[in-house]
Amino acid sequence: MNIKMPKWFYQLASPKWSYDIMGMLMPWFGLAALLLLVTGIVWGLMFAPPDYQQGNSYRIIYIHVPSAILAQSCFMLMAVAGIIGMVWKMKVAHIVAKSAAPIGASMTIIALSTGAIWGKPTWGAWWVWDARLTSMLILLFLYLGIIALYSAFSNKASGDQAASILTLVGVVNIPIIKYSVEWWNTLHQPASFTLTKKPAMPPEMWVPLLIMVLGYYCFFAYVLMARTRIELLEREHKSGWVTALLTDTP
């Protein structure tokens, strides 16, 4: 493959470089996540106007929608990282994908459980076998399968590749989730945000939601980098830079 990639892309292949750069970026993402999440949650829960139909119960949207978005984004990230890891034989990419899997699974669980709590007052049932809900449940199973596959291999490099293959196969589920609310006539409402259309909500409602989504992304980046750094240290514990790092720190 003769595609010329930018220099930082190749630098990512070095575990030490990635470890350092992530250590540098992490506090910024953590700070941004803290500010955005606190602003978004206070604004959304206390100052945003109540819905004319659902009253105050709609406010769970400020948790539900960002986690659902993250659950899908995380899977896409794992798929991209899997491709990079397989094409360019980049160990760090596989480690990122592996570190992302449990975060994505947790986001899916949060999205499903807040959806259930929201469904009770609005639909009158904790769970309906609706296309969007079912496809999110499948996403959760896919995450669990990928996590199980990582841990099934004693050789970590093989586990990485196996999980990447499974992730790429599972990616077909993402468009199904995305468009389930448009293809099928379902109980679940259509997407809250799209790039092309104005949201169906008034700005007082969607601005805090947007802040929450951004906050979730920053939080995700923060946790992902923290997990990746630990995994990097674990995998590279025999290499020189880790030894130097661990002996230098007082």
Next chain:
Amino acid sequence: MNFLNAAIKRELLLALRNRSEIINPLAFFLLVITLFPLAVSPEAKVLANIAPGIIWVAALLATLLSMDSLFKNDYDDGSLEQIVVSPQSLALLALGKVISHWLSTGFLLALLSPVLAVMLFLPSEAMPALVGSLLIGTPTLSLIGAIGAALTVGLRKGGVLISLLVLPLYIPVLIFGAATVQAGALNLPISGHLALLGAMMVFTLLLAPFAIAAALKLSIRN
């Protein structure tokens, strides 16, 4: 093409020589179906309602059950390694294996299904939908299952893991497969459902062999 033919022939011959591998999934299929009238209700009305779902779930589980051994023997006796290092295309071999696997499970399940449908009081109008959906849907199940089998062939505890990996991916096929039979039972048009099942089959037929080949290669290296 010759290689594909040879691969299919070899697998079918192996299956014929070891008949229990063909009969076990079919017996399992029958047994699972038998459990439902005993557990739910032997009433014709109830059974006719749930028959499409039961038959599809049972066919899916029977396919899954037989998946585990797809690459196991070749992996254990080392012939898989020889095939991987040979100049022949691994994806083509994988395809051959899946085709012969389907001929010895999915195809036979589809042929057997009308008998079970009668036992479950499924209206006779639904028979073409049942056999058709199984004929078009089970190849997809075999192809997806083979990816899971190839990923787990080198692992000691692959049995439970393969169901965890493969079942979520089976769900779309199950939804449309069972929906076809339900539509057939209500005398509604089924061609749309069959077309969707067919599209899924073509899609997996194009991509799955490469995923299987990649998975086999890494299983050999492990």
